Amino acid sequence: MTQPDPRTALSNQLADVLSNHSVQPEVKREITVTFRVSSDEKARLEQRCIGVVQSDYIRARLFDYSLPRSKSIIPEINRQVIYELKKIGNNLNQQTKAINEAVKVGYQPLSNEAKEYLQTLKELAEILEQTHRQLTQTIE
Structure with missing residues (x-):
């Protein structure tokens, strides 16, 4: 088994440290879902998602995953x-x-x-x- 490139390994390690391990489960997501909201709803969503990826927040609320940590x-x-x-x-x-x-x-x-x-x-x-x-x- 070959070792990963050191540059890639370190980059991945730093990315892991810096990244927010978001909602579970970790699966490949291939389908895009879009929906419309009012400006008030958009403002509320943005307020709730400060420091969190909006899709992670919505997914957590919809599917009862733990809420992601704020980045x-x-x-x-x-x-x-x-x-x-x-x-x-x-x-x-x-x-x-x-x-x-x-x-x-x-x-x-x-x-x-x-x-x-x-x-x-x-x-x-x-x-x-x-x-x-x-x-x-x-x-x-």
Whole structure:
């Protein structure tokens, strides 16, 4: 079984952390349903759905799912920082994976320098994770 691309894996991991795990069950939804509402009804719906995807809210109310959690509103500056952190994290994961793969196939003995580099990468990954947690905690 092949490992997913590190960039994709990290991106998915960050997306999971940032995303709101909405209503259940997780199924592929292929059919679109539309309906008309008055302006007052639209205003009430928008008020109730602040920070929540409207379709998730409506689905929860119609089908007795648990109501989705309100998503955190992330300031633009934090979104930019998170984007940059994702890019750095992707690069770190790619480098770590390359070193580990090289060691597995025997191309490169794991020298002290490489071991120190791997440790530095792990420490940077932890710092990125902590920074991400701090950015999202200040929002809630």
